[in-house]
Amino acid sequence: RKPKITVIGSINMDLVTIATRMPMQGETVLGETFRLIPGGKGANQAVAAARLGADVHLIGAVGTDSFGTLLLQHLEKEEIVVDGVKPVTDVETGVATIVISEGDNRIIVVPGANYTLCPDDLERWEEKMATSDICLLQLEIPLPVVERAVAIAKRHGVRVILNPAPAQPLPDTLLDQVDFLTPNEHERDIVLAGRSIKKWTQKFIVTEGKRGVSFQRHGEWVLIPGFHVPVVDTTGAGDTFNGAFAVALSKGMALEEACRYANAAAALSVTKLGAQTGMPTEKELESFLAEKG
Ligand code: RIB
Ligand code: NA
Numbered sequence: 001r002k003p004k005i006t007v008i009g010s011i012n013m014d015l016v017t018i019a020t021r022m023p024m025q026g027e028t029v030l031g032e033t034f035r036l037i038p039g040g041k042g043a044n045q046a047v048a049a050a051r052l053g054a055d056v057h058l059i060g061a062v063g064t065d066s067f068g069t070l071l072l073q074h075l076e077k078e079e080i081v082v083d084g085v086k087p088v089t090d091v092e093t094g095v096a097t098i099v100i101s102e103g104d105n106r107i108i109v110v111p112g113a114n115y116t117l118c119p120d121d122l123e124r125w126e127e128k129m130a131t132s133d134i135c136l137l138q139l140e141i142p143l144p145v146v147e148r149a150v151a152i153a154k155r156h157g158v159r160v161i162l163n164p165a166p167a168q169p170l171p172d173t174l175l176d177q178v179d180f181l182t183p184n185e186h187e188r189d190i191v192l193a194g195r196s197i198k199k200w201t202q203k204f205i206v207t208e209g210k211r212g213v214s215f216q217r218h219g220e221w222v223l224i225p226g227f228h229v230p231v232v233d234t235t236g237a238g239d240t241f242n243g244a245f246a247v248a249l250s251k252g253m254a255l256e257e258a259c260r261y262a263n264a265a266a267a268l269s270v271t272k273l274g275a276q277t278g279m280p281t282e283k284e285l286e287s288f289l290a291e292k293g
Helices: 041-051 066-077 112-116 119-130 143-155 172-177 185-192 198-203 237-250 255-269 282-292
Strands: 004-008 012-018 033-039 055-063 081-088 094-101 104-110 134-137 159-162 212-217 220-225
Touching: 004 041, 004 119, 004 143, 004 237, 012 066, 033 041, 033 066, 041 055, 041 066, 041 134, 041 237, 055 066, 055 112, 055 119, 066 081, 081 112, 081 119, 094 112, 119 143, 134 143, 134 237, 143 159, 143 172, 159 237, 172 198, 198 212, 212 255, 220 255, 237 255, 255 282
Parallel strands: 004 055, 004 134, 012 094, 055 081, 134 159
Antiparallel strands: 012 033, 094 104, 212 220
16 A cells, blocks of 8 residues: 655745856856746655655645746656645745855745645645655645644545655644654754653654764654765755655554664755755665665
């Protein structure tokens, strides 16, 4: 049986510029390359899971503009079910302006249509959510939508992974309800906002870039090491991790194995330019893992 995953999250067009260096304040520099590449944390995680063989239902919103149209076509090509993506007429599709230079990236996200998603939009998808193996969420949509999604999922005993990015302090009730949180170290501190991690430690899967990911087992932090690969663009590496992690858990993998599987997917994703470019298919990931022993 194929894993069934509902992703509720953002859909953006990434405006990617590559330059040899970042401009200083008030300065203009010439760049090398400009590309329009599908992105958005929700869409990225949906694509990661779909390429790994999951049936993915995406709930989100796009504008009825050219970016929105292109993004919907793209998602359908990735075999993602997009009937839950709301078209909105008066707000632009979300965009992310990404500048890559000197092995670093800087990103400005304008949520646009993503922020028109409201909790009531989820009601008609309750049954679909209820029959999913996992609900996968991020924070590029309004927090009340995330809260409603978690409430619906938990009402039906569906496991929830919340990737708290971009990070904001989260209420106790949300931390109590979700099954897994997947921040990086910086996001973990923002999410906790000074509260002790203690009450929720077993839920935290902390991504640490190429080092790998760590989680607590029997009171000790365990590091599942990442894979070393030639890096072209790290945009979307976390998204690939999350999509793959959701698939791995749906397939019944134990935590350690699921993290290794997701680390491998993330490693492959950073070898190509663009968030979704480089995200592996199930076959590619399996042969990479077999090669690594
Ligand atoms: O996580 C990477 C994503 O963040 C990019 O695709 C961009 O759209 C931003 O939302
Ligand atoms: Na990539």
